[in-house]
Structure formats: C-alpha cells, structure tokens
Amino acid sequence: MTMRIQMDAGGVGEIKADTVVIPITRRGETPKTLPQGLSALDRRMGGRLSDAIESGDFKAGAGDRLPIYGPKGGDIVRVVFLGLGDGEGIDDARLREFGGRVGREANREGRGRVALVVPPGAGLAPEKAVPLIAEGALLGAYTFDRYKSGARKNKRAPVKRLRIVTVRKVKGLAGLRAETKRAVQIAECQLEARDLSNEPPNSIYPESLAREARKMARQVGLKCSVMNVTEMEKRGMGAILAVGQGSERPPRMVVLEHGATAARKRKGTLALIGKGITFDSGGLSLKSAGGMLEMKHDMSGAAAVFGAMKAIALLDLPIHVVGLLAAAENMPSHMAYRPSDIIESASGQTIEIVNTDAEGRLVMADALDHAVKTFKPDAMIDIATLTGAAMMAFGPHATAGLGNDDGVLTELQAAGDAVGETVWPMPLLDAHTKAMRSKVADWKNSGGPSGGVSTAGAFLQGFVGDTPWVHLDIAGSGMSNIGTPLHIGGGTGVGVRMLTEWVRARSE
Incomplete structure (x- = not known):
C-alpha cells in the first residue's frame, strides 16, 4: 500500500505522532540553535531537542541523522534530526533526496504515526519544499517484498500516512495542498x-x-x-x-x-x-x-x-x-x-x-x-x-x-x-x-x-x-x-x- 501524504500548516506544538522528523540546516561547521517555532515541541520533549543542538555534536551534514527519544510515558516516542547541509543554495535535487530519507525514516521502525515538521529557513520555503519532499518521501519509502513470506517478510508494516506540517501558516494553503497532491499522484x-x-x-x-x-x-x-x-x-x-x-x-x-x-x-x-x-x-x-x-x-x-x-x-x-x-x-x-x-x-x-x-x-x-x-x-x-x-x-x-x-x-x-x-x-x-x-x-x-x-x-x-x-x-x-x-x-x-x-x- 502506498504511503499517503497529508499537509498542514501551524500547530506544531500540539502535533500528535510517534515519530517526528525535523530537517536541520547549518551555516558554518554546526547548527547553533534549534530552528524557530519548535520551542513548544522542545518542552514536550523535556528540552532534549535544544540540548542536542547546543551540544554541537550534530553537524547537520547532508545525510546526518540523530534520533532523540522522548520522556518515558510521553506521547512522542522520538524526534529525528535529519541533516540538510548548508542552508544556502538548497536545490530541488537536495529537497527530493531529503524527502527520500524521510520516507526511509518513516519505514525504519514501522510506527503508525509519522510527522515531518518544516521549520522556516533558507531553502525551506513551503511552496517549493513541501511538494518536492512529499514526492521524494514516496519514492524513498518504496519497497518490493510482496513475494517474501513468514520470518523473511518485513515485520514492520510500512507507514500508511506521513503528515507534513509547516511551522508557520502558509499563504495559499489550498494551492500548496493541490500542488502537493499533484506531486504525490505522479510519484x-x-x-x-x-x-x-x-x-x-x-x-x-x-x-x-x-x-x-x-x-x-x-x-x-x-x-x-x-x-x-x-x-x-x-x-x-x-x-x-x-x-x-x-x-x-x-x-x-x-x-x-x-x-x-x-x-x-x-x-x-x-x-x-x-x-x-x-x-x-x-x-x-x-x-x-x-x-x-x-x-x-x-x-x-x-x-x-x-x-x-x-x-x-x-x-x-x-x-x-x-x-x-x-x-x-x-x-x-x-x-x-x-x-x-x-x-x-x-x-x-x-x-x-x-x-x-x-x-x-x-x-x-x-x-x-x-x-x-x-x-x-x-x-x-x-x-x-x-x-x-x-x-x-x-x-x-x-x-x-x-x-x-x-x-x-x-x-x-x-x-x-x-x-x-x-x-x-x-x-x-x-x-x-x-x-x-x-x-x-x-x-x-x-x-x-x-x-x-x-x-x-x-x-x-x-x-x-x-x-x-x-x-x-x-x-x-x-x-x-x-x-x-x-x-x-x-x-x-x-x-x-x-x-x-x-x-x-x-x-x-
């Protein structure tokens, strides 16, 4: 079954998901601060997100990954930082490939609710980024294992839905949803x-x-x-x-x-x-x-x-x-x-x-x-x-x-x-x-x-x-x-x- 894509704007602090994926860009060697608009989510994670960024251990290079597990009993199991590299000059190819990594992340642990948060920042304007990331997520999440059986079959059911949420409200949200739907249909x-x-x-x-x-x-x-x-x-x-x-x-x-x-x-x-x-x-x-x-x-x-x-x-x-x-x-x-x-x-x-x-x-x-x-x-x-x-x-x-x-x-x-x-x-x-x-x-x-x-x-x-x-x-x-x-x-x-x-x- 193909993963469905849902697109929303705002309300990141109240997001409900087992896994939340956040793209992190950098200027220079390492990111210094948590992206804007994520403080409420950070509080729900017991400050673990800002601690991880401020430690300087996460370099945010393209392909870098850092899973951060939430407090015991919390409603978010983990947040995953995925590096996007330098925040300047993010082109379509990088956004698609990032989407592919999001798709793989969604399938990694087979959890039912996965959300991608798109913070404001260079190269992440929602009008451009969201359709490309959605397209890449579908292509990257693809598997072909229908002929495997028993113990050989992937026990983690593929995620059925990925929710993409922008931190800020988006002008022309209906148009962006239509463009994202078009990209998803073609993918x-x-x-x-x-x-x-x-x-x-x-x-x-x-x-x-x-x-x-x-x-x-x-x-x-x-x-x-x-x-x-x-x-x-x-x-x-x-x-x-x-x-x-x-x-x-x-x-x-x-x-x-x-x-x-x-x-x-x-x-x-x-x-x-x-x-x-x-x-x-x-x-x-x-x-x-x-x-x-x-x-x-x-x-x-x-x-x-x-x-x-x-x-x-x-x-x-x-x-x-x-x-x-x-x-x-x-x-x-x-x-x-x-x-x-x-x-x-x-x-x-x-x-x-x-x-x-x-x-x-x-x-x-x-x-x-x-x-x-x-x-x-x-x-x-x-x-x-x-x-x-x-x-x-x-x-x-x-x-x-x-x-x-x-x-x-x-x-x-x-x-x-x-x-x-x-x-x-x-x-x-x-x-x-x-x-x-x-x-x-x-x-x-x-x-x-x-x-x-x-x-x-x-x-x-x-x-x-x-x-x-x-x-x-x-x-x-x-x-x-x-x-x-x-x-x-x-x-x-x-x-x-x-x-x-x-x-x-x-x-x-």
Whole structure:
C-alpha cells in the first residue's frame, strides 16, 4: 500500500505522532540553535531537542541523522534530526533526496504515526519544499517484498500516512495542498511503473500486462484497446510477431488514449511508445545466465508509458495523448525467429535478422509505424531499454536521448531537469544509418559493436517518417542496484515523471 501524504500548516506544538522528523540546516561547521517555532515541541520533549543542538555534536551534514527519544510515558516516542547541509543554495535535487530519507525514516521502525515538521529557513520555503519532499518521501519509502513470506517478510508494516506540517501558516494553503497532491499522484504512478518492472516474468507477460493496462484505463478513464496476434497479422506487424513467435506467451500491442476530443486535439496529439519485452532470453542468440538475470526489467519502457499515461489522465491534462505498449517475450524454441531470417514490418520495409537479441527495436518499429499512421502525432517519444551501449556509457545516472528534432529533444531535457532525470543528447549521423543497411534487405537489426546507441536510434528513425521524434534509451537508467535516497534497487520507474512533465508543458 502506498504511503499517503497529508499537509498542514501551524500547530506544531500540539502535533500528535510517534515519530517526528525535523530537517536541520547549518551555516558554518554546526547548527547553533534549534530552528524557530519548535520551542513548544522542545518542552514536550523535556528540552532534549535544544540540548542536542547546543551540544554541537550534530553537524547537520547532508545525510546526518540523530534520533532523540522522548520522556518515558510521553506521547512522542522520538524526534529525528535529519541533516540538510548548508542552508544556502538548497536545490530541488537536495529537497527530493531529503524527502527520500524521510520516507526511509518513516519505514525504519514501522510506527503508525509519522510527522515531518518544516521549520522556516533558507531553502525551506513551503511552496517549493513541501511538494518536492512529499514526492521524494514516496519514492524513498518504496519497497518490493510482496513475494517474501513468514520470518523473511518485513515485520514492520510500512507507514500508511506521513503528515507534513509547516511551522508557520502558509499563504495559499489550498494551492500548496493541490500542488502537493499533484506531486504525490505522479510519484505514485512512478511506483506503479516500478512494480510492473519488478514483477517476475511468470507474473508479468504480454497478456497480463495488457490486463493491467485495461484495469488501469478503467480506473482513470483512458480508452484502451489491445491487439492480439490475429489483429497484428491483419496489420502486417511482422516485426513484433517474429520476436514473440518463440514463446508460448503471445505478443500484444496495447493502445491507451487520453483526451480524444476535438477541443483537445486542437492542442495537438502526442504519442508515447514503450518497449515491453517482458522477458528477454536473447532468443536463439542466447544471453549468458548472468546477462539474463535482470531481463524482467526489459519492459521498463512500457512501464514508464503505463505510469505516464495514468498520471496524464489523473491530472486531466488538456491535450490528446496516445500511449503504445509493444509487449512480447523473446524466447528460444523450435518456433523462434532465427539469425538470417528476413521479416517484413508493418511499414512494408524488410529487416534482416543479424542477432535475435536485438529484438527491442523490432517491436518498437511496428509500434512507431502504427502510431504515425493511425494517430498522426505532432510529436512522438519512444522509451526503451534498448542497448548495452547506453548502460555502459551512462550507468544508471542518465538517459540517452536522440532524434530527428532538436526542439523536442531540448523540451525533454528541460522536462528531465525539472524532475531530476538527466537526458544526455547523442548524435544521429548518416553514418549510423548506413551501418544499419543490409545487403539483402532494407535494414538489418544490428549494426555491430560500435556506436550502439546511435545505430539503434538510426534504425528506429526509419519507421517514424517526418514525425518529430525522440528516442530515449533507458537501458542503464531504467534499472539499478545502486541504492540512492530515492531508490532501493531494481526497476526505477524512470521516465514517468519526465514524460508527464513534457506533456504538461506541451499542453499549456
């Protein structure tokens, strides 16, 4: 269950909570005095808060933590100081990461009532800080342990509610609550994307992903249609069908649609395309055991589009948006597609199969072509865990971005910067396109070991026509086992907040 966020202003002295978290900033070496507005809370704690600050032992560096336990029999079990570092120049990233630590703190002891007090001070203006901290708290508190049982399951139930209280009254409290609710809704959609990515492949496969999409669409009012094998055959989608033919789990093409009204279409049509390889064994070009281990995350692009479309619907953004999930399972069998096969895509272009482990670009080719022909979007973004080259270049720290429209790429970079997700531009040259040309077909599905991010992008460009388009390669950023304040490991849900922000900006 996702932790709920409640936002209030004033009344800190009467706050009721088992655990109270307080951010502490510093100027110089250590904080000298307790933040303003906390004297009543300090009295309830028997003066322990001011004693802790005045001792000089708590340095308030970013990441520092000091738990202070209350008097026996008191109604506050503990207060936790969390350091924010220097009070000057606190940016969005620091506030989000601080929120992530608050979320972890809320889950640390599993106590039912947790409150965060936001004192006045540099960098902590509630209008800016509260939505970012709330967003970070949800992302940081996320866990995925639903398959653990008995003694192995976390005995501390996750905190169901976090109350954020500002020391001072806030002008425009209703507006701040609305902005915080918006941030929370989008973060919750990112958590759903994480769940989808983290689910094992015997739970999430093309058919079950389509069912989840239908269920979500009903909840938020999206239109949803799902193409089965027969329907894809009628549309000539030979690329995605080839990828899926080795598996007993047949492929699916899911189409989600928001704002299909004349008024909203006048603002334009945007398309989001997500790669949904629910498990990638590599096919007959079989991966190693280690290389296969994390391949349940190969549908993280589809998960990002799933989460973004839900967020777009919840926010009711005034623009027409379509989301496509190209779902297939890439497995070896006597029915699997082979190296040297030549397949025909929905666009009519033929593709020589050089490597069956370069399957993601094939399912995306048919999805991109369908989006262009059916919806004629004004701009189109695809997001995919596409290449090991992106993973090697950026690790989990950035997403590769390239396309045929510098303006759209700049918009995505701005959207990424706004939400803390870095998009790094990559070149798309004629040489990359030439590397993907086949001697026996229109294209080949692999251009060799060098320039992998750009050659994969050049292949996809062949299926978008003149539509303004950007490709996001999240092979590194979509999954990570490097823990951060906002992510414990596994699927990251990257792209949900960025795509939502991009659509929001385009809708204005």
